Amino acid sequence: MNKYVKWGLLIILGLGALYAITRVLKTNSKPAELYETEKASKQTIINKVVATGKVIPQEEVEIKPQISGIIEKVYLEEGASVKAGDLIAVIKVVPNEQALYQAQGRVKNAEIALNNAEIEFNRNKTLHERGVISDQEFVTQTTTYEQAQQELKNAQADYQIIRRGSIGGASNANTNIRATVPGTILEIPVEEGDQVIQANNFNDGTTIAIIADLGKMIFEGQVDEAEVGKLRPNMPLSITLGAIQDKSFDANLKFIAPKGVEEEGAVQFRIEGDVALDSAYFIRAGYSANASLELERKDSVLAVKEAWLQFDKETEKPYLEIKTGENQYERKDIETGISDGIFVEVVSGITAEDEIKIWNKTEPMEEGGR
Numbered sequence: 001m002n003k004y005v006k007w008g009l010l011i012i013l014g015l016g017a018l019y020a021i022t023r024v025l026k027t028n029s030k031p032a033e034l035y036e037t038e039k040a041s042k043q044t045i046i047n048k049v050v051a052t053g054k055v056i057p058q059e060e061v062e063i064k065p066q067i068s069g070i071i072e073k074v075y076l077e078e079g080a081s082v083k084a085g086d087l088i089a090v091i092k093v094v095p096n097e098q099a100l101y102q103a104q105g106r107v108k109n110a111e112i113a114l115n116n117a118e119i120e121f122n123r124n125k126t127l128h129e130r131g132v133i134s135d136q137e138f139v140t141q142t143t144t145y146e147q148a149q150q151e152l153k154n155a156q157a158d159y160q161i162i163r164r165g166s167i168g169g170a171s172n173a174n175t176n177i178r179a180t181v182p183g184t185i186l187e188i189p190v191e192e193g194d195q196v197i198q199a200n201n202f203n204d205g206t207t208i209a210i211i212a213d214l215g216k217m218i219f220e221g222q223v224d225e226a227e228v229g230k231l232r233p234n235m236p237l238s239i240t241l242g243a244i245q246d247k248s249f250d251a252n253l254k255f256i257a258p259k260g261v262e263e264e265g266a267v268q269f270r271i272e273g274d275v276a277l278d279s280a281y282f283i284r285a286g287y288s289a290n291a292s293l294e295l296e297r298k299d300s301v302l303a304v305k306e307a308w309l310q311f312d313k314e315t316e317k318p319y320l321e322i323k324t325g326e327n328q329y330e331r332k333d334i335e336t337g338i339s340d341g342i343f344v345e346v347v348s349g350i351t352a353e354d355e356i357k358i359w360n361k362t363e364p365m366e367e368g369g370r
Contacts, residue, residue: 037323037355043303043343047296049230051271053221055241055287057212058274061181064205068197069093069175071190076209078188082179088188088209089177091196103159110152117148183213186285217275217283219251219291222268230295231256237273242288250276251291296338303343308356309336320350321357329357 072092076082121141128138187210190196199205219239223231237251255272262268273291277283309318318336321329334349350356 036358049227051221051223051291058216060212063209086179091175106155110155114148117145121145183211186210219273225267228269238292323355
């Protein structure tokens, strides 16, 4: 091989080796990764629990008929405002044949009894005028006659009630379904022609209408068993409605259920709170709502972001790494207080001047999700 070729190859190999050695030296001399640092700050931390539920009227009154029959006419619609006594619907009575027959029999018997009593009364009246019978005997016969008259009236009234549902179309007839309380009609679950029955020992009766005062609303929701032990009556609530954006309503916690209900593996407890309404907003019954309950609050306390915390693998206690020099950090065990899920109170372990290592900083996602 030509000596010049050999020297050329040796030079090339030498340059390659020198380049490789240079790369290794540069890699070994590269400084450890530099971290950003932040300082603790003063924060107002509020520990809250959020209960999901809905707003409903404080009281809902179901209007039920006093007699069975068929809805003849409905006069009002859902959403109408009513006063106590307003007519909602009228029932057409469909009498029971057996009861009607028995009522007719009572009327017949009362007519017979009255006819006999009238004959006796007239006869005794004549005798009394002639002085044949005493005043006492005549008074007794008069009483019997008047009782027979009243008995016939009662029998005729019973017959009319069974047959028509009322006596002579009185304004307070059982067939007239009227509002018993003032408010708004939330629902009329019946239509004209529907058959309805009165309440009895075996049936609650047919609901003709549901009335409520929409000016008195409550929040009804549920909280998890992990939070219910922290609640107390009269705690303030902040209510937000799904149907009304950028508006919250004050409320006052008035009821915490003594017994929980298991739902999807978790035990939930029902809570209720009186809602202070705003006249500028019309709140409909059944709006979905969230109630925020402030369990604990601390103003202007030293705090750090929860994301900055690290935890000892053995003790699981929190600590922070504090900068002591250029790319040098020292572990500091800390004691924490309340948290709002973003910031956590630092009770002891660091000062406001310490520079805290941000060990888990996330990089912003590039456009397009790459």
